Amino acid sequence: MELLVLTISDRAARGDYEDRSGPGVSEVVAAGLPEARIERLVVSDDPGEIERALSQNADKDVILTTGGTGIGPRDNTPDVTGAFCDRLIPGIAEHLRRESCAETLNAVVSRGVAGVSGSTLIVNLPGSVRGAVFCARLLVDILPHAVAMIGGGGH
Numbered sequence: 001m002e003l004l005v006l007t008i009s010d011r012a013a014r015g016d017y018e019d020r021s022g023p024g025v026s027e028v029v030a031a032g033l034p035e036a037r038i039e040r041l042v043v044s045d046d047p048g049e050i051e052r053a054l055s056q057n058a059d060k061d062v063i064l065t066t067g068g069t070g071i072g073p074r075d076n077t078p079d080v081t082g083a084f085c086d087r088l089i090p091g092i093a094e095h096l097r098r099e100s101c102a103e104t105l106n107a108v109v110s111r112g113v114a115g116v117s118g119s120t121l122i123v124n125l126p127g128s129v130r131g132a133v134f135c136a137r138l139l140v141d142i143l144p145h146a147v148a149m150i151g152g153g154g155h
Helices: 010-014 021-032 047-056 077-084 090-101 105-109 129-139 143-150
Strands: 002-008 037-043 062-066 114-117 120-125
Touching: 002 021, 002 047, 010 037, 021 037, 021 062, 021 129, 037 047, 047 077, 062 129, 062 143, 077 114, 077 120, 090 105, 090 114, 090 120, 090 129, 120 129, 120 143
Parallel strands: 002 037, 002 062, 062 120
Antiparallel strands: 114 120
């Protein structure tokens, strides 16, 4: 499985602080799916940069984004992801929000989406290290089945 962890953050892209969410998500995926080939990339919250990163990595099986999923003025990740995807998978986003609300009520303002573009599964995770790692743990067992289904595999 080829996977990209895409951190979306103006401050991390500028180098104002070190990205910790992307490495945290990568660590969870590597532990749960040791055969996965994981790359990481950091871009700003600019919609054009997000779309470019998604387009340039459309050959991956999975893209997990972290950051930009809230209700702030620069939180563009769900909007760009939703427009980029051919089909949305609301159940994944609903599952992540439901389970996250048990940890923090702030999860109710998450707008993260999940969907498929071509043969790539894209899932938005929160930007906080704690939230991103928590959601990555929820996803790691789902990813092989989802990728197989996208590729035409049976139930």
